[in-house]
Amino acid sequence: MNRPAVRNALDQSLVARLREALTSAESIGADVVVLRGEGPSFCAGADLSLLANHDRASAQTPRNHLSAIWDLTLAIEHSPVVFVAVLHGHAIAGGLELALACDVVVAATGTLIGDGHVRHCLLPGGGASARMERTLGRGASAWLALTGKFLPADDPVFAPWLRSVVPPTELDETVAAIVTSLTDVSATARASYKQLLDETHGSLSASDRDRELDAFDRHWLANDVPSALRAFLTKTREAS
Template sequence: MSGNGTDGCLQVEQRGAVRWLRLNRPAQRNALNRELVEALTEQITRAETDPQTAVVAVAGNGPSFCAGGDFRHFLELHQRGHNPVHFLKTVSDCFSRIEASPVPWVAVLHGHVVAGGLELALACDVVIAAAGTMIGDGHLNNQLLPAAGSSMRLARAVGHGRCRWLLLTGELLPASELADAGWILRVVPPIGSTRRPKRFVPDWPNVPGPPSAASRRCCIGSTRRIPSARCR
């Protein structure tokens, strides 16, 4: 899909230099299934090849940003004799591509952000959250381990203490606390039917691709302590 439109589980809207993606499975709290992950992956490629797109902003329709993986989808995979590990690798690959993309990504959070939803947000460059947003890992609550980034990215984002607490307890923390940790850039008024997320992402400068991509690599490199040569 290019330009504006809806691909079932994902809505796409181009507003100036910002490509808006809205997870569109509200009845399932935007839980991740193969269709949604494949649609996100396609949009990574489209954003990277569109000279009019300077940044991608991802938000969610309905009461939550994303509640993680779709357990019904996991059950269907099991019933068909498919190993869910292959799907989890698809999710991990998608989020790794977001993190490595030359195009910056902004996550706009509201409601609940859990497990795979947290991992999607962790892959983004900038995170904005509505007041009242509750965020956590939650994998251990379902006797699972994170497979798409929490175990690697969470400590960098919120510090080792909060990371261990989130991973080991499954507790949901308010966005305000994670803003204090430096991961969430800002907490904004609640996003309701009259307050659309796009109002909280400022107009993004349409910086030419190569300088923007190089700056992004340097930012990522500094957080990973990668040698400066990698910023070239």
């Protein structure tokens, strides 16, 4: 992901390019895709300036954009390719949702991880409500969801999920070792086992996507979320 100036916030172009990269990886028979973020952070979530441009008074919601993010995460989960997410800086909101869809996740020490949606009067729109509890458990997911707080990667709540938490200087070496371990086994067996794990977990579908996005739309239309986003963006620009 290469939008470092905005912490790789997910706009329409970036989501489309990620989906194209996934399709390309599958078409060439890639074994592993490593998902990383350029610059100071992995991903800070959906582009808030894009969301803020939707006119609530005209009953506009960013559902199409969020649906594209959801569909990307579904494609990652259902793909025979193994996805390794490499977190650093921030992995919050949509960034966390991308990571939750990946198969193996490693983080640099100091990475802040969180849901964060409620900080901006938002509900999730990229799968957090469907994936966070099954990955982190009820207690941790409820805390992250309902407070919007960010926790460091080495917090014990992430221990069952993160494969490794290492100093930034060791991140490349750790990722290389993970890729080697994944590619040392039978590709067909690995792909079939991934599918089995997905089905055993309770494979997510368009119905799960629509349930979350329906709730997002109801909340968006009942509250002046765009104004809250614009106020936050103005404050952030003035502070910088």
